[in-house]
Amino acid sequence: MDLERTPLLTDLYELTMLQTYYEHGMTGEAVFELFFRAAPHRGFFVAAGLEQALDWLTGLRFGDEELAWMRDSGHFSAEFVERMAGFRFTGEVRALPEGTVFFAEEPVLQITAPLPEGQLVESRLMNIVHYQTLIATKAARCRLAAGDRRVVDFGMRRAHGGEAGLWAGRACHLAGFEATATCLASARYGVPATGTMAHAFILAHDDEAEAFERFARSHPHNVVLLIDTYDVEAGARKVVEVARRLRPEGIPVRGVRIDSGDLAAHARKVRRILDAGGLQETRILVSGGLDEHRIARLVADGAPIDGFGVGSQVDTSADVPFLDSAYKLHEFSGRARGKRSEGKTDLPGRKQVFREQDADGRWRGDTIGLADESLPGEALLAPVMQGGERVDPGGEGSLERARAHCADGLRRLPEAQRALKPKADYPVSLSPALRALREQVAGGAAG
Amino acid sequence: MDLERTPLLTDLYELTMLQTYYEHGMTGEAVFELFFRAAPHRGFFVAAGLEQALDWLTGLRFGDEELAWMRDSGHFSAEFVERMAGFRFTGEVRALPEGTVFFAEEPVLQITAPLPEGQLVESRLMNIVHYQTLIATKAARCRLAAGDRRVVDFGMRRAHGGEAGLWAGRACHLAGFEATATCLASARYGVPATGTMAHAFILAHDDEAEAFERFARSHPHNVVLLIDTYDVEAGARKVVEVARRLRPEGIPVRGVRIDSGDLAAHARKVRRILDAGGLQETRILVSGGLDEHRIARLVADGAPIDGFGVGSQVDTSADVPFLDSAYKLHEFSGRARGKRSEGKTDLPGRKQVFREQDADGRWRGDTIGLADESLPGEALLAPVMQGGERVDPGGEGSLERARAHCADGLRRLPEAQRALKPKADYPVSLSPALRALREQVAGGAAG
Known part of the structure; x- marks a missing residue:
């Protein structure tokens, strides 16, 4: 059946x-x-x-x-x-x-x-x-909180079963999210698909910079690097080095993702490191336990964040499930x-x-x-x-x-x-x- | 796909x-x-x-x-x-x-x-x-709270999509619930299926007693009647009348369901009405916003309740979604x-x-x-x-x-x-x- x-x-x-x-x-x-x-x-x-x-x-x-x-x-x-x-x-x-x-x-x-x-x-x-x-209601609240910043759905793994994961990608896009990580929502409904990399990817390499570089060469049009596996600021400095090596090949580092810690404080430090390294165009994406209230505080705080990846809080509408x-x-x-x-x-x-x-x-x-x-x-x-x-x-x-x-x-x-x-x-x-x-x-x- | x-x-x-x-x-x-x-x-x-x-x-x-x-x-x-x-x-x-x-x-x-x-x-x-x-974790808590009373899953409609509704029926049974209302969980996994009737069924009849009687003759082995569409105690008295008419045909009224109001107070009054009407064997099932804490209070209160139908609170694990x-x-x-x-x-x-x-x-x-x-x-x-x-x-x-x-x-x-x-x-x-x-x-x- x-x-x-x-x-x-x-x-x-x-x-x-x-x-x-x-x-x-x-x-x-x-x-x-x-x-x-x-x-x-x-x-x-x-x-x-x-x-x-x-x-x-x-x-x-x-x-x-x-x-x-x-x-x-x-x-x-x-x-x-x-x-x-x-x-x-x-x-x-x-x-x-x-x-x-x-x-x-x-x-x-x-x-x-x-x-x-x-x-x-x-x-x-x-x-x-x-x-x-x-x-859609929960996602619309996130959309309003985020203003003109990008918001994407990362929540499938903790959505309640497969249909919820699929439909969350759709409902979030309907309510104004730019994209979803869920491939099936993209395949079925045409929601733009997005994603970065998991900590496992970094851990599977002996060296963080090597992991970044391999990913970039493999996906030259969509280089967004996860920088918090070990130390966020050290990660950002490695991104600058890697970007320098990739530049001659015409591969831009489009973004970095920070998934833990004090997101506003990290974003400020990372922004300075990226700017000093000539990566003014590289966007900062944050994730980890975000909901509309945390997004609103980060926006109000003026943190240099370009996009939010939201997950469980939205896909389960956690405050009102x-x-x-x-x-x-x-x-x-x-x-x-x-x-x-x-x-x-x-x-x-x-x-x-x-x-x-x-x-x-x-x-x-x-x-x-x-x-x-x-x-x-x-x-x-x-x-x-x-x-x-x-x-x-x-x-x-x-x-x-x-x-x-x-x-x-x-x-x-x-x-x-x-x-x-x-x-x-x-x-x-x-x-x-x-x-x-x-x-x-x-x-x-x-x- | x-x-x-x-x-x-x-x-x-x-x-x-x-x-x-x-x-x-x-x-x-x-x-x-x-x-x-x-x-x-x-x-x-x-x-x-x-x-x-x-x-x-x-x-x-x-x-x-x-x-x-x-x-x-x-x-x-x-x-x-x-x-x-x-x-x-x-x-x-x-x-x-x-x-x-x-x-x-x-x-x-x-x-x-x-x-x-x-x-x-x-x-x-x-x-x-x-x-x-x-x-399963949420349901186990309900199971423990309910002691030896019956607990069944009614939550599919507000579970997060179809797979959640299906799997909630399974996970609740795994954790000790007796049955689920979700037919597909019964068809796929062999979970016993259970159910009573909706308020719409009563409303579609001109007379509550007529609705009870028709349902009973249609499903003589599983007569559980919803008695709170208009007035709970009046509903219970109609059950007594209907049971009297059904007795010669060998159709027992196995239970009544109360879905609103002060469940403990209603259950006490209904128990007295049923007992006085010779329906000592008729069980009282309650539902409506129940979770493990409300079940525990009803049990501690000594309310004459034989079973609990739980829904949204459990199928969404609402306190910890x-x-x-x-x-x-x-x-x-x-x-x-x-x-x-x-x-x-x-x-x-x-x-x-x-x-x-x-x-x-x-x-x-x-x-x-x-x-x-x-x-x-x-x-x-x-x-x-x-x-x-x-x-x-x-x-x-x-x-x-x-x-x-x-x-x-x-x-x-x-x-x-x-x-x-x-x-x-x-x-x-x-x-x-x-x-x-x-x-x-x-x-x-x-x-």
């Missing part, structure tokens, strides 16, 4: 519920919405993962292996298993375009489909959209629905998000309304799938479009939410019609 | 370094070790992921698509790309058996192979072993190697871990020594791959063996490290020979 495509990458209850729905002919039209509740330390979210979500929906099939497992599991009736052989997703999807900057309670994805189809896809759609949104995502039934058979118990309130009905902006293009506030309302501002949820087919084929160019859309959003976002420590919630209001519907549903007499 | 098998799920630098190694004939024998540095809030680690690591090593090939990307990327020489077409992993692996309880600085995996082979596999081996070890894992070159061409710069110290050489125990089987302490030393205690690293072939074919039964091994380890672990807030570091010492080697390498004259 293909991990990336199999419908068995789901929670058992989706399938057991489906059997009951089919037994009782509960195949009327349902509207499910995927949204995020407010998160600590996050002034905004960046929507990501829609491409993979739509690909997954398009290819959703129960193959022989899936059906065999269902048959043998003892959880399902023979009739139900038989029926699932012909299962297809035939619904409609509306979504925030990838790269959209959005806020708590706003639907990111809206599925309109026969109840069993909308139900079955819950677990995997959440799994896809939650992670990429989590990482998951968001309070939800995928809820908000309408079924023409009636608005919503969970009504304590602690968790829900916005029922099929919704739309309207965004208003100032004359200068800065956002003023959003209104969540019902899908059939006409409210001031731009309607953000757009149709992306109809009758189970993609409206736009996606693929080629879609990541770069999402990246540009995100960059535009980060420019229009008010300062209070752009701040690493958000100063206020972005204004999101509910339309009177939505408020009325919520009260009606909360009163138990859904409309 | 198959996400689970492709060698391009790696960092670019692994490949650029390889080209240089080959160009200079640096193909001598290298020893790399994967280990974890001390982590906050963790008194021990549980080794997991070895099965997937060995499978990946066994199938490591550069296919046409991988080679085409390498050719087009501009990062590599034609000769190197050509060479990689024939690349195989031919090395030896020694490892802690899956399920082994271990401690900081102890090698979990030791790769002995020609330098390029040992280097290339770094990123993905870390990615595989780090995540599963992270989750990554561990300080490392994969380091410790020997090359017969010489011990180790990084010597500030802040990060390394134990050079090819090592072994020796564990001593008391007469009653409790562990007394470990010694990290050199692989060719004979020290008191059990040697923990065992050969698992030779000449690129698995020593033991793995597969069938391997997860259950690892699970039993972990349970045994958790019993033998001293109280100070079993505690959710560890009271002391487990005693791990270095053999005199290892200490001498470290000083020699730190002095710059590697032996």
